[in-house]
Amino acid sequence: MRIVRDENGLGQPSPVRTNNRRKRDRGEQAALASLSNVDNCGSTQPSLKVRRVDNDDVLRDSGPRQEPELEAHPEPEPEPEPQVQPENTHAPESEQQPQNRMSGQRAGQLLKLRLQNFMCHENFEMDFSPHINFISGTNGSGKSAVLQGIQACLGTRARQTGRSTNLKDFVREGAHHALVAVTLSNTGEDAYKHELYGDRITVERRIGPQSSFVLRSESDRKVEQGERALKAMCEALDINAGNPVAVLTQDTARSFLAGAAKDKEKYSLYMEATLLEQIAEKQAAAEAELKEGKQSLEWKHKLLEKMRAEVEALRGKVSLLRQAADAREHQDMLSKTLAWKRVLACESDLGKLKKQMDELGPMKLRAAEEDHSEALQEYTKLRQALESRTNSLHQNQSEVAANVSEIKQLKEALRSAKSRLTETEHIAEAAKRSVADAQKRVEDLVASASEDQANVVSASQAALADHNARVSEKEQQIQSLGVECQNAHETLREQQAILADHANKEDALKGEEDSVAREVRWLQQELARIRNSAHNRVQQFFPRNRVRSGMDLLDQIRQHQSDFEMPPIGPIGQYLSITDDRWAVAVEVALKNTMNKFLVHNQRDAELLRRLASACGYNDIVCVIRRLDLRRHTMDQSQLPPGGTLTVMNVVQCNNPDFETPILNYLIDAASIERVALARNYEEGRQLAYSRIRNIKSAILEDGSQMYQKGCSQAYIGAGTQSICPRLVKNLANQVAGTEERLNIKTAELDDIKQRLDELLRQREHHASKLREFEHRHRSLNKRKIKTESELDEIVRQRPDEILHQEDARSVLEAEIQEANHKVFEMQQKLLERERSVKQAKEREKAALDAVEEKRHENQQLQAKIAKEQEAMRDQSKLLNDARAKSDSFFERVKHIRKRLEEELPAIKEEVTGELQRAEQCALELCPKEEGLEAILQTKEFVWQKLGEDASQEDFEKNMEDDSLEEALEKVNREIHATERNAGGCLEDLEERLRLKDTRLRRDDSNYIRVSNLMNMFERGVALRRSSLKKLDQTTESTVQAWFKYYMEAKDHIGTIALNRNEKKLVLSVRLSDARGDQRSKPVTDLKSLSGGERSFTTVSFILALGQITDNPFRAMDEFDVFMDAVNRRISMELLIKFAYDQQHIQFLFLTPQDMSAVNDACRTCEAHHNIVIPENFIKVLRMHPARNGAQP
Known part of the structure; x- marks a missing residue:
């Protein structure tokens, strides 16, 4: 960095910029670019020694001002490096020429602002100058609302504005929503999507129940919408309305100007403005990803070592495949023995079968007929007992239905009570807000009265010295009490916020409780439906409230079957089943x-069916008219999905052959079951649904999730949180068990929610007690304040006669205060009435809820009784089924024996004869009969040799059985196969596997080396960026330090900045000059000890120094001069004008409640001191009139 002197002797630090600013990419790319180039930033930066040489009376002289002189003392320069300056780093350099001098708007600058129903503005518009905009207005005129509107429209969160935590609070009272529109310039080389937007971009934000962002073009055409589109535009145009350096809000400005900002807050402001914290976070993320990559690389190295061991093991297995030749001869002998033994066994079976047909069959038939007669009598007795229990069960179910109807009526009354409670609570909340607004009105009127009192005192200062002292004492007491009241009010609001948070949590838990309770009731109903369907499957295909009507309709259809041209088919589900329960949910x-x-043949049959259904009370029946006598659809392969694709048609089957053709034709036409694929998991479903496979309409997963593609859109419909209970299942017991398990889980979850809700209610009562204590303290402080104000009024009424004529305006204001206090009292009384109404509504709601619970408990007892009856019926049904099965089994046994004697045994004889022929044919294929018999003898000799001489005949015969011989043959086969298995397969397979594994090993080894080299390169890059980030931090600090010193030199002060990165603190140190200008005071680090003007000037200098680092198209400061005297205000304005003149590519907004008469003086002084000419339209002054009723002009 170098410092030079201009014609007037002023040396000025200057940011390093190019005249044609490069357009930055996204924020992350800019940060990486800064890191990569930071090695060369500031490596040759000199330290600055600033010395003031002008006359200390220059502020009072009318002649030209002597400018300050800067001397640069460079540090020893390191080895030369390429000088690459990061885009966001501004280093003090030589006096720069103004950039983009009067060249028009820069992309991203403000052109126009429009507010509708926003804060205090009902309908407000403002146009901006491309350079300096001074916005002046008294308190209440809506100046700060301009900045809040810009921030809200450009994506800033409500909390960052410092005015509220919710954007809905910005909506003007009485309005439903607010609209904020900001028009931005979009010209120059940095224009954003100029082909779409043109020269202007208008951002509209609607604030209300449904907030939204809309981006419009120059022709007012909507181009994009949503917060993501807004962020993309702001990143492209370098707009960050949430950065306090870019937009310094009123609260932040007052905090700094009042000296209240802590060192940590200054440090946070510094880090946010310079983006250093964001860069450091990205650096840490890169290091974490690098560490993860190195761990993955180590894991890959272990896999490679394991693969090398597998390749070596394969090489040793190839020789084992040639050791199985000796076992082949033994295998051949056993095969021949088994073949001819089967021939001999068939000959023996044929002789036994002839004996059975002639002697044993008739005797077994007589015994089976006697057993069947006894079982039939037992079945008749059990059936009569079950019919009696069924009648009792129907009576209990009728009582349950009546209770259900009554519960519905009680629930309707409960919903009405809840609705009235909600409405009453909303009215109470509105009354609370009205009271708060009225109290704010009283505070504003009291503040206005205080200002009038100050004006009266200043008018007659000499005559009213004693009177002023008494007034000042009371005012100080009022101010102290006001601070205490404000603190108590803030504490009260915090406690109210805690209660509101507890209320929100309570509402959320109640909503969750209702949701879980509904699911529990739904599971209970499903469980009952599944159990009922076990007795009559067709019931589950009628709606729950139409089961009885549906069964009556089926009876009517059977009675009037001859009236139909063709009998209706329905409900369709009763004739369907699935081949695998795995797909039950998907098919459902x-x-x-x-x-x-229901399927009907023609319109006449449909009308007849609807009449029968209406007579049975089944009015919502669905009839599908289609020809039932058509042949089944034929589809060739070109109309079906590719082979191997499982569809709904593959797993669904019709149980009734007579109705199979019309039902499947309808399912193909209406549900496209041949084109709906079934998938086992999400990946398989995505492949089937989104790959445009021929003749696949959609895919359904096992859990019921659906996936399909329509045009360019891909859709995924999840199964939802509530389980799907399928109706086409084979094993109802498993379905009942699963439903009961889910019901138990949800019941436990419901109990847990109730416990949490009780705990939350106890906490809420505790905080309500604390709130009452805070309210009592707040009322006490208000009473003391009102009493002190009354004493002050008494003193004011005793003023001297010289200023009595100035009391008229104050009297009017006092009357307004009294009227406002009266309104506050009335509103508080109304609020108490609303709260009593809320309490009464809650009591009505509780009574309705108790009635519902009582009736529900009664219904649960009836259902428990029904469940016991059903359990007893199931047990008796089981006994009846067992008796029926026993009777049927005996009957089947009789039929079997008779059939066996008449049909099966002759057929068996014929079959055995055929089997004998086939066995003999198979044996002859192995060897001739003589050779087979010889093989049997060899096998016997082998067995005797194996057993030894002491073996018994029983052991020999056991080893000669077919099972033993087959086991021996299997053992030989296992030995042969074991050799191959130990080797891993046949020789050809092993050689192929060895070749593939060796090829893969070489490929993976090469990839490992390549990735390892890349990882080493990444590690060096991260280390380089870590070093670069440290250098960038140091360079940024020195740059801000130099600019801060420079701006403080405008008043001959010395300012320094001290950063403590460990404690995250930033300390501003100021050394003030004395009246002569040749001595300086001790350094001051506590800005509170400075006067208001010096404190304000120091803060402005610090904000301007940080401004050299940022690159926002516009900057705004609210009430920057609120504590300044005339001298400091003029110098600060001169600095701001000169700064804006040097940075003409940046737009400035300065908001102040002060008079704007000093602007022209500061402009002329700046032109004279800096030898510049400020253009005529360079500065725009806007005067805002009060927007609120009663605000002072």
Whole structure:
């Protein structure tokens, strides 16, 4: 960095910029670019020694001002490096020429602002100058609302504005929503999507129940919408309205100007403005990813070592495949023995069968007929007992249905009570807000009265010295009490916020409780439906409230069957089944809307069916008219999905052959079951649904999730949180067990929610007690404040006669205060009435809830009784089924024996004869009969030799049985196969596997070396960037330090910045000059000890120094001069004008409640001191009139 002197002797640090600013990419790319180039930034930066040489009376002289002189003392330069300056780093250099001098708007600058129903503005518009905009107005005129509107429209969170935590609070009272529109320039080389937007971009944000962002073009055409599009535009145009250096809000400005900002807050402001914290976070993320990559590389190295061991093991197995030749001869002998032994066994079976047909069959038939007669009598007795229990069960179910109807009526009353409670609570909340607004009105009127009192005192200062002292004392007491009241009010609001948070949590838990309770009831109903379907499967294909009507309709159809041209088919689901329960849920989703329907042949049959259904009370029946006598659809392969694709048609089958053709034709036409694929998991479903496979309409997963593609859109419909209970299942017991398990889980979850809700209610009561204590303290402080204000009024009424004529305006204001206090009292009384209404509504709601719970408990007892009856019926049904099965088994046994005697035994004889012929033919294929018999003798000799001489005949015969011989043959085969298995397969397979593994090993080894080299390169890069980040931090600190010193030299002060990165603190140190200008005071680090003007000037200098680091198209400061005297205000304005003149590519907004008469003086002084000419339209002054009723102009 170098410092030079201009014609007037002023040496000025200057940021390093190019006249044509390069357009930055995304924020992350800019940060990486800064890191990569930071090695060369600031390596040759000199330290600065600033010395003031002008006359200390220059502020009072009318002649030209002597400018300061800067001397540069460079440090020893290191080895030369390429000088690459990061884009966001500004180093003090020589006096720069103004950039983009009067060249028009820069992309991203503000052109126009429009507010509708936003804060205090009902309908407000403002146009901006491309350079300096001074916005002046008194308190209440809506100046700060301009900045809040810009921030809200450009994506800043409500908390960052410092005015509220919720954007809905910005909506003007009485309005439903607010609209903020900001028009930005979009010209120059940095324009954003100029082909779409043109020269202007208008961002509209609607704030209300449904907030939204809309980006419009120059022709007011909507181009994009949503927060993501807004962020993309702001990143491209370098707009960051949430950065306090770019937009210094009123609260932040007052905090700094009042000296309240802590060192950590200054450090946070510094880090946010310079983006150093964001860069450091990205650096840490890169190091974490590098570490993860190195761990993955180590894991890959272990896999490679394991693969090398596998390749070596394969090489040793090839020789084992040639050791199985000796076992082949033994295998051949056993095969021949088994073949001819089967021939001999068939000859023996044929002789035994002839004996059975002639003697044993008739005797077994007589015994079976006697057993069947006894079982039939037992079955008749059990059936009569079950019919009696069934009648009792139907009576209990009727009582349950009546209770259900009454519960519905009680629930309707409960919903009405909840609705009235919600409405009453909303009215109470509105009353609370009205009271708060009225109290704010009183505070504003009191503040206005205080200002009038100050004006009256200043008018007659000499005559009212004693009177002023008494007034000042009371005012100080009022101010102290006001601070205490404000603190108590803030504490009260915090406690109210805690209670509101507990209320929100309570509402959330209640909503969760209702949701889980509904699911528990739904599971209970499903469980009952599944159990009922075990007795009558067709019931589950009618709606729950139409089961009885549906069964009556089926009876009517059977009675009027001859009236139909062709009998109706339905409900369709009763004739369907699936081949695998695994796909039960998926098939339920695919066919859910078809299984309840009826198929009819023509319109006449449909009308007849609807009349019968209406007579049975089944008014919502769905009839599908289609020809039932058509032949089945034929589809060739070109109309079906590729082979191997499992579809719904593959797993669904019709149980009734008579109805199979019309039902499957309808399912193909209505549900496309041949084109709906079934997938086992998400990946398989995505491949089937999104790969445009021929003749696949959609894919359904096992859990019921659906996937399909329509045009360029891909859709995924999840199964949802509530389980799907399929109706087409084989094993109902498993379905009942699964439903009971889910019901138990949800019941436990419901109990846990109730416990958490009780705990939350106890905490809420505790915080409500604390709130009442805070309210009592707040009221006490208000009473003391009102009493002190009354004493002050008494003193004011005793003023001297010289200023009595100035009291008229104050009297009017006092009357307004009294009227406002009266309104506050009335509103508080109304609020108490609303709260009593809320309490009464809650009591009505509780009464309705208790009635519902009582009736529900009664219904649960009836259902428990029904469950016991059903359990007893199931047991008796089981006994009846067992008796029926026993009777049927005996009857089947009689039929079997008779059939065996008449049909099966002759057939068996014929079959055995054929088997004998086939066995003999197979044996002859192995060897002739003589050779087979010889093989049997050899096998016997082998067995005797194996058993030894002491073996018994029983052991010999056992070893000669077919099972033993087959086991021996299997053992020989295992020995042969074991050799191959130990080797891993046949020789050809092993050689192929060895070749593939060796090729893969070489490929993976090469990839490992390549990735390892890349990882080493990445590690060096991360280390380099870590070093570069440290240098960038140091360079940025020195740059901000130099600019801060330079701006403080405008008043001959010395300012320094001290950063403590460990404690995250930033300390501003100021050494003030004395009146003569040749001595300086001790350094001051506590800005509170400075006067208001010096404190404000120091803060402005610090913000301007940080401004050299940022690159926002516009900057705004609210109430920067609120504590300044005339001298400091003029110098600060001169600095701001000169800064804006040097940075003409940046737009400036300065908001102040002060008079704007000093702007022209500061402009002329700046032109004279710096030898510049400020253009005529360079500065725009806007005067805002009060927007609120009663605000002072």
